[in-house]
Amino acid sequence: MASIGSSLIRNSYITICHFPPFFAKIAKDRGATVSIYGFTIGTKCLTLFLVTPFIGKNLKVIGVRFAFVSGVFIGGICRLLSGFLEYFPPGGSFVVISILIRVIHAAGSAGTITSTFTYTAVEFPNSVAKIFSLTRTMMNIAQFAGPIVGGALYEVGGFKTPFILVGGIQTIMAFIALPFLTDYDVSQYDEGSTKTQSPLDILCIPSIWIPFFTFIVSTMSNGFLSINVEPQVLL
Template structure:
């Protein structure tokens, strides 16, 4: 589970961090100002800030496995959809669709983050090192994202980056499903 989780969380962070460096040019081409596309990019953090506590509080109802797999899937689909933003008309519809994709993607990522740390805590209850390694993988993925995305962007343009990485993440969600245990997190509420 640890390697599956690390791979998926790394891919999730690569995808989340693809958006900011490549979205600016598309947004400017669609007539969005810097403050508007800055707001669109920032909705990711705002949404995660609002949704993560809700997911964490309700994880025993949602289930760790469902939160992880469904949110990885949602992130992959949102990444795929981001690849088609260049085809939306300029103006309000482009801005609204961009915000919706970012909000849904961030809500999905909140589930992935929460369930990943839950899996790590349950699998390795006496080791802080494994939580640190999970966080380290997230940071490496955030660092690598613009590099990987830049290479893909040079090869195939804006949509290739998002369609390829979103497709990989969507497929990975289905591959991970049979390998992930589902924990009863209610036993950990008191501790």
């Protein structure tokens, strides 16, 4: 199960790396301003921020396996659809469809991310830190390889090629993973818990804002590069 999960996460993050650099150029070619396609790219993170707590709170109803597999499947389909954005004419329809794809993709990613943490905690209760670091390693490898693979595919077949090919692989992998993943009754792990903390309680801890602030600044810097540097590279 761990190897399947790592493979899916790696493929998922390879596809995530394709959208910002290639979309920025095609959006610019269709007359979209930097603020508009920057907002379009950012809607994924905004949706994750809003949807992830809801999925985490209702994971016992949604189901761990369903959240994971459906998230991977939705991500693959949205990546496939992204490959056809070049066929939309300039104007509002292009922007609206782009935002919808990003929002739906983010909702699926929220299920994948949340269920991944659950699988890690349940399958490896004594090695959570090691498995989490391994998962992050796979993500970083994917984020490194994504632009390289995507760039090579872009040169071969144009804008749609990296999205259709890698998105198709991700969609197929969701069906392959389905029979191998266990579905857990997460409610049993809440038994005996006498103390619960809301997100607001956690945010009231002063020391937690140090890593939060660092993460926010570094992520914003990465976002600035995506919308400003990459369109110039692809000119």
